[in-house]
Amino acid sequence: MTKIAIFGVGLIGGSLALCYKGKPGFTVVGHSPNPKSVEKLLKRNVVDAATTNMAEAVDGADYIFLCVPVGMLEEYVQQLMNLPLKKGCIITDVGSTKATITESAETIVKDGVFFIGGHPMAGSERHGVEAASSHLFENAFYVLTPAEGTPQAEVDRLTELLKTTKAQIVQVGAREHDDIVGAISHLPHIIAVALVNQVRGYNETNPLYQNLAAGGFRDITRIASSEPMIWRDILVNNRQVLLKLLVDWNLEISRFIELIENSDGEGIVEQFRIAGEFRSQLPERRKGMITSLFDIYVDIPDHPGIIGQITTLLGNARINLSNIQIIESREDVPGILRLSFRNQEDADRASELLSGPYAVHV
Numbered sequence: 152m153t154k155i156a157i158f159g160v161g162l163i164g165g166s167l168a169l170c171y172k173g174k175p176g177f178t179v180v181g182h183s184p185n186p187k188s189v190e191k192l193l194k195r196n197v198v199d200a201a202t203t204n205m206a207e208a209v210d211g212a213d214y215i216f217l218c219v220p221v222g223m224l225e226e227y228v229q230q231l232m233n234l235p236l237k238k239g240c241i242i243t244d245v246g247s248t249k250a251t252i253t254e255s256a257e258t259i260v261k262d263g264v265f266f267i268g269g270h271p272m273a274g275s276e277r278h279g280v281e282a283a284s285s286h287l288f289e290n291a292f293y294v295l296t297p298a299e300g301t302p303q304a305e306v307d308r309l310t311e312l313l314k315t316t317k318a319q320i321v322q323v324g325a326r327e328h329d330d331i332v333g334a335i336s337h338l339p340h341i342i343a344v345a346l347v348n349q350v351r352g353y354n355e356t357n358p359l360y361q362n363l364a365a366g367g368f369r370d371i372t373r374i375a376s377s378e379p380m381i382w383r384d385i386l387v388n389n390r391q392v393l394l395k396l397l398v399d400w401n402l403e404i405s406r407f408i409e410l411i412e413n414s415d416g417e418g419i420v421e422q423f424r425i426a427g428e429f430r431s432q433l434p435e436r437r438k439g440m441i442t443s444l445f446d447i448y449v450d451i452p453d454h455p456g457i458i459g460q461i462t463t464l465l466g467n468a469r470i471n472l473s474n475i476q477i478i479e480s481r482e483d484v485p486g487i488l489r490l491s492f493r494n495q496e497d498a499d500r501a502s503e504l505l506s507g508p509y510a511v512h513v
């Protein structure tokens with residue numbers, strides 16, 4: 152029996168637990184310092200066992216996943232090293248930053264125990280075990296950042312274990328990871344929050360801002376709803392990278408100020424053109440940092456109750472809808488409904504189910 156211990160059974164820890172729970176040959180133990188959380192984990196059936204006792208959680212564990220906020224990782228590794236761990240046990244984490252924990256854990260971990268940094272590059276703005284899903288990591292990258300001294304055989308062992316998540320496992324240097332993820336995930340979270348707060352300020356004197364802010368504004372600011380404590384730790388931890396990125400961001404904004412000041416239409420067109428060209432080369436349909444949802448479009452006649460009918464059909468078939476949006480609905484034009492799913496399988500099943508009664512476009 153392979154024993155997996157998970158510390159911090161929230162969105163990511165809970166999703167990992169669900170990947171292994173019930174699979175033959177695995178037993179999953181969750182840890183929380185809070186007895187109420189332990190009760191909740193057992194009631195929700197995401198783990199085989201749960202405890203507030205660290206020693207009990209790691210007793211005989213083959214793998215230990217640290218899924219707590221980034222600021223707590225080092226302390227957890229230190230506490231684990233004061234406990235009797237099984238020889239050959241691999242400790243890994245899921246933190247969104249990798250340089251500091253990979254470097255500090257290398258100096259803390261010893262005696263036949265290994266630490267290998269990890270970052271599943273999938274998630275959402277939601278948090279807590281309620282938002283966990285066994286499908287979360289499917290088709291996403293899962294980065295491992297082993298320190299130089301870590302034997303490749305141990306990295307291979309963890310890679311093999313992680314195949315169950317259906318993620319694509321890749322190895323990247325910890326510092327390189329933080330540079331890249333700083334640019335494609337941490338900076339966008341800052342920008343989304345700053346943009347929402349800018350509009351929130353205008354809205355104080357004119358509530359029409361909020362009423363009209365739909366569609367694109369909602370889409371690009373979804374990640375502004377992320378869990379504050381998780382992001383406090385990420386931004387503070389990756390501060391050196393982020394300070395450089397924010398300087399570059401200021402340069403990008405200054406460029407737009409200049410283009411607009413000069414009514415430089417050609418320059419603006421050029422900025423959109425080069426951005427569009429680069430963006431069109433980004434991998435599609437691969438779950439990334441800013442999770443792509445799997446969308447289908449349904450033509451709907453404009454009559455009352457239609458949305459209820461569609462969501463009931465999906466619910467009866469146990470297909471999880473993650474978002475729903477009416478794109479167009481005027482008297483003279485049939486409406487288009489955008490239905491978003493968390494994975495391709497759900498999108499395909501929904502498409503098949505709905506294409507009987509409705510016209511569906513993928």
Ligand SMILES: NC(=O)C1=CN([C@@H]2O[C@H](COP(=O)(O)OP(=O)(O)OC[C@H]3O[C@@H](n4cnc5c(N)ncnc54)[C@H](O)[C@@H]3O)[C@@H](O)[C@H]2O)C=CC1
Nearest residue numbers: 159160161162163218219220221246247273274275278279
């Ligand atoms: N949210 C996301 O989309 C992603 C997050 N991550 C990383 O995963 C880790 C966990 O984040 P999420 O699962 O999103 O957050 P979450 O809030 O859903 O889960 C965090 C877990 O840690 C526990 N926790 C929080 N403070 C604690 C404390 N002081 N002592 C003990 N336990 C504590 C919480 O009870 C919860 O079980 C973070 O390190 C984050 O950087 C990685 C990939 C994606």
Ligand SMILES: O=C(O)C(=O)Cc1ccc(O)cc1
Nearest residue numbers: 247273274275276440441442
């Ligand atoms: O919600 C989204 O689109 C995200 O980008 C989620 C996310 C948050 C933190 C990570 O380290 C990885 C992924």
